[in-house]
Amino acid sequence: xxxxxxxxxxxTKSVAIMVSTDRQIFLEKSAVRARMxxxxxxxxxxxxxxxxxxxxxxxxxxxxxxxxxxNSFVSWNYVSDGCRVGNKILKSIDKDESILVTCQDPFxxxxxxxxISNMRRNSELLLQIHTDLFSPYFTSKNIxxxxxxxxxxxxxxxxxxxxxAQVIRVVxxxxxxxxxxxxIDQDKIIIKPIEVxxxxxxxxxxxxxxxxxxxxxxxxxxxxxxxxxEKNVSMALQSMKILNSKIPDIGLVILxxxxxxxxxxxxxxxxxxxxxxxxxxxxxxxxxxxKGCDVxxxxxxxxxxxxxxxxxxxxxxxxVSTDVGIARETGAIIVDWKAEDIADKxxxxxx
Numbered sequence: 001x002x003x004x005x006x007x008x009x010x011x012t013k014s015v016a017i018m019v020s021t022d023r024q025i026f027l028e029k030s031a032v033r034a035r036m037x038x039x040x041x042x043x044x045x046x047x048x049x050x051x052x053x054x055x056x057x058x059x060x061x062x063x064x065x066x067x068x069x070x071n072s073f074v075s076w077n078y079v080s081d082g083c084r085v086g087n088k089i090l091k092s093i094d095k096d097e098s099i100l101v102t103c104q105d106p107f108x109x110x111x112x113x114x115x116i117s118n119m120r121r122n123s124e125l126l127l128q129i130h131t132d133l134f135s136p137y138f139t140s141k142n143i144x145x146x147x148x149x150x151x152x153x154x155x156x157x158x159x160x161x162x163x164x165a166q167v168i169r170v171v172x173x174x175x176x177x178x179x180x181x182x183x184i185d186q187d188k189i190i191i192k193p194i195e196v197x198x199x200x201x202x203x204x205x206x207x208x209x210x211x212x213x214x215x216x217x218x219x220x221x222x223x224x225x226x227x228x229x230e231k232n233v234s235m236a237l238q239s240m241k242i243l244n245s246k247i248p249d250i251g252l253v254i255l256x257x258x259x260x261x262x263x264x265x266x267x268x269x270x271x272x273x274x275x276x277x278x279x280x281x282x283x284x285x286x287x288x289x290x291k292g293c294d295v296x297x298x299x300x301x302x303x304x305x306x307x308x309x310x311x312x313x314x315x316x317x318x319x320v321s322t323d324v325g326i327a328r329e330t331g332a333i334i335v336d337w338k339a340e341d342i343a344d345k346x347x348x349x350x351x
Contacts, residue, residue, distance in 0.1 A: 004176050005190045008167070014098045014124075016043040017089055017116055019082060019109040021051045025067055033061055040065035043100070047089045049112065051078040082112035090119055099123040105130065106168075107154040110161035117164075126167040130194075130304045132324065133158055134178040137230075137301035142337075144229040171305035172326050191325075194307050198314040207285055210253075210292025214278065217251030219350045222293035222317070224286065224308045225300070228257030232299045232322075234260075234267060238339035239346065240297075241271045248345060252297075253278045255289060290315035295349045299335065299342060300324050320345050 024032040025048065042048035046065045050056075056069035068089070070081035087167035088303045093099065099120050100283060103113035106127045117125040132138065139152045162168065162184060170176045176189050218349065221240075225231040233254065240252050254264075254277065261279065268277045281287065290296065298321040303309075306325030313319065319332035320342070327334060333349065335342045 002085070004173070004186060006192065008115045008169075008190060008192075011043055011100050014043055014100045015045045015093050016040075016047070016100045016102060017086060017113075018046065018048045018102050018104075019051075019086070019112045019116075020048060020104045021052070023050055023052050025050060026054075026056050026069070028132075034043060036064055036067075042351050044097075045093075049082050049085050049089070050111070051075075054097050064102045079108055079111050079211070082109070083115045085114055086116040087119065090116065095120075097122070097256070100126060102126040102128070104128055105154075106133070106158040106161050106165075108157070108166075111157060114161055114164050125164060126169065127161060127165040128169045129175055130171055132172075132178070132302045132304050134173055134182065135302035135324070136173075137337075140301065142229075142232075142301055147229055150339065156165075161334045165247075173293040174325065175304055187334065194310075196307055196310045196314070201287060201290070201311055201314040202316075204287050206288035206291045210288050210289045213292075214251055214253065216249065217253075217276075219247065219248040219251070221250070221252045221295050221297050221346060221350075222255070222289055222292045222312075223252065223297045224289070224311075225298070227254075227256050227264060229260060230301050231256075231258075231260075232301050232337070233264055235299055235337065235339055235342065236297060237264065237267050237271060237273065237277065239342040240273050240276055241342035242339060243346060244273055244276055246343075247350060250278050250350065251278060253280060253293065254290065255280050255283050255286065257281050286311065287315065290317055293317060295320055295346060297342075297346070298322065298327065298332070299337070303327075306330075320349060 022032050024030040048067045050069050052069040053072050055071045058068045060066050068085050072078050072081045101117040103109040103114045110127050117123040139148050140144055141148050169192055170187050171193050176191050180186050243250055268274045271320040296319045303325030309330045313330040321327040321332040323334050333345050335345045
């Protein structure tokens with residue numbers, strides 16, 4: 001087993017330039033903005049470039065943190081506009097300053113980051129990886145033809161950007177190991193999982209009783225996910241069709257929203273399981289769901305980490321999951337990407 005670093009070096013004397021896609025930072029009271037203000041305390045200054053097609057003026061959100069929009073006409077211009085904004089920021093920074101360029105991903109934002117870091121001799125490029133980009137499903141048609149094409153382009157970009165990074169932050173050992181197999185120096189890699197307040201989840205009492213809210217379900221399967229093709233929720237519905245014929249009064253509660261919602265609702269109706277599936281949309285209070293379900297289900301095609309897996313484990317859930325992210329570390333029962341296997345494993349947990 002490789003031994004990886006788990007902490008960054010001290011950057012408090014460096015000026016940081018971040019390249020991101022999280023437009024929530026432009027909302028004054030957003031959690032993202034509050035987090036970035038706190039994050040800026042790790043640096044002498046923090047400048048954040050955001051890919052956006054909406055026009056926003058650059059704005060100081062704290063004494064040492066400024067945000068900038070690319071103000072792009074179309075999304076295809078994000079990279080070129082990001083480089084333009086980065087060049088402008090560099091001109092405002094003394095040439096003797098040590099600069100850290102940190103990017104949200106090794107894809108489009110990394111192209112901007114690589115350009116900026118190449119403009120200054122005393123700079124360091126840090127790329128973050130939050131997804132399992134070397135999973136065979138990352139570019140598979142299972143996630144949709146359009147998504148597969150875009151991910152193939154992104155994978156190609158990563159082969160160009162990753163070798164130029166001085167630091168690569170990943171969220172799981174699985175991703176770290178895959179990078180080493182691809183020839184990336186392990187000394188560049190830092191494993192820093194996404195922070196989850198597990199103590200809060202473990203110690204907080206549910207605000208309502210899930211079984212009382214769904215009295216017609218004797219057993220409840222919980223799925224928490226964005227409703228997008230890579231999350232494979234469609235296969236959960238296929239599994240429910242099989243389960244329905246073997247276990248009466250079983251229910252699948254789905255928390256989340258996304259572009260796949262209309263299609264999934266139609267699929268549930270077509271499979272004649274609409275009474276057994278509850279689409280609840282996004283919920284802010286997940287604890288009653290985690291602590292009230294009989295089993296937590298995750299069947300994504302790929303995951304970099306799997307924050308919901310950590311949350312489910314913290315709540316004491318039994319977990320059934322495909323072999324993605326940190327599923328094995330959470331003690332999940334691992335299933336294949338087949339509806340029959342998922343239904344079989346769920347049935348063994350529920351009976």
